[in-house]
Amino acid sequence: MTRSRFQAAAVLLTAVAVMSIVSGVLAFTSDYYAENPAPAFHSTTLQESAPVQTAAAVFPNNLSFRLEEVPSIATYKVAFAGKPGYKASHEGMDFVHNKPAVAHVPVIAAARGTVAYVRTGCPQSAMFGKNASLREAGAGWGNHVVLYHGNGIYTRYAHLAPGSIRAKVGDKMVAGDVIGEMGNSGRSETRHLHFELGYKASYFVASKPSQSFDLVLNPEKFFLELSSRGRLHRP
Ligand SMILES: [Zn+2]
Numbered sequence: 001m002t003r004s005r006f007q008a009a010a011v012l013l014t015a016v017a018v019m020s021i022v023s024g025v026l027a028f029t030s031d032y033y034a035e036n037p038a039p040a041f042h043s044t045t046l047q048e049s050a051p052v053q054t055a056a057a058v059f060p061n062n063l064s065f066r067l068e069e070v071p072s073i074a075t076y077k078v079a080f081a082g083k084p085g086y087k088a089s090h091e092g093m094d095f096v097h098n099k100p101a102v103a104h105v106p107v108i109a110a111a112r113g114t115v116a117y118v119r120t121g122c123p124q125s126a127m128f129g130k131n132a133s134l135r136e137a138g139a140g141w142g143n144h145v146v147l148y149h150g151n152g153i154y155t156r157y158a159h160l161a162p163g164s165i166r167a168k169v170g171d172k173m174v175a176g177d178v179i180g181e182m183g184n185s186g187r188s189e190t191r192h193l194h195f196e197l198g199y200k201a202s203y204f205v206a207s208k209p210s211q212s213f214d215l216v217l218n219p220e221k222f223f224l225e226l227s228s229r230g231r232l233h234r235p
Contacts, residue, residue: 033114033148033170038206040168041118047136048209053091055082056215059199065153067110067223068175072182072193075099080218091216092156092196097182100128105182107157107193109173110219113147116154117204117211118169122185123162135187139210141194142186145179146204154213156196159188169206195219 059065074095082088097105122137131142138144141158145167148154161183167173184191198213205211 043121050139055088096192116148117146140187158194
């Protein structure tokens with residue numbers, strides 16, 4: 001008996017998934033945000049708060065995950081800070097770009113994923129120096145985008161420039177796709193990207209104010225190997 005084309009395709013897909021897991025790169029497992037229609041973004045000038053996120057050293061169930069691209073260029077970086085099991089004192093890592101001569105700094109997806117949440121409507125008083133406009137808008141994250149990578153794993157891209165966000169909820173992205181531009185919205189002291197890697201056991205609600213992850217992890221530990229020049233080295 002010959003297998004149908006459908007069965008052959010199913011066998012091939014299973015083989016690819018198994019190979020992905022064996023090679024340590026998780027298969028993209030969930031299309032929840034692409035399959036459930038939701039508002040493309042949540043726009044408001046509301047200043048809200050969201051619980052400070054708890055630091056973790058590893059993902060639950062020993063999930064393996066790799067960030068494929070550095071999400072932006074920077075003139076300097078500020079490290080993640082947090083002790084596993086406790087509230088993080090810096091819930092992500094910062095990519096600061098303080099050179100006005102570079103007018104636009106793109107922010108890109110760090111890994112393949114689907115847009116889970118987009119917060120817009122947060123103003124900024126200036127691109128450089130301390131933002132004085134609605135600092136707690138977006139719960140301090142300002143304009144921000146959250147990408148879902150499957151298995152409860154997310155990345156967050158915060159403080160984006162007003163009007164710069166190209167991503168909308170449900171969009172599928174690959175590493176390197178442009179999300180928006182680095183800005184100074186929310187609780188920000190100058191133009192920078194605050195980049196978080198997180199885990200959340202429940203889904204984001206597109207129409208609601210800013211939402212926290214259950215856990216945040218140090219992104220620097222999850223990038224593919226970096227070369228001495230700080231650029232991604234592909235093995
Ligand atoms: Zn930060």
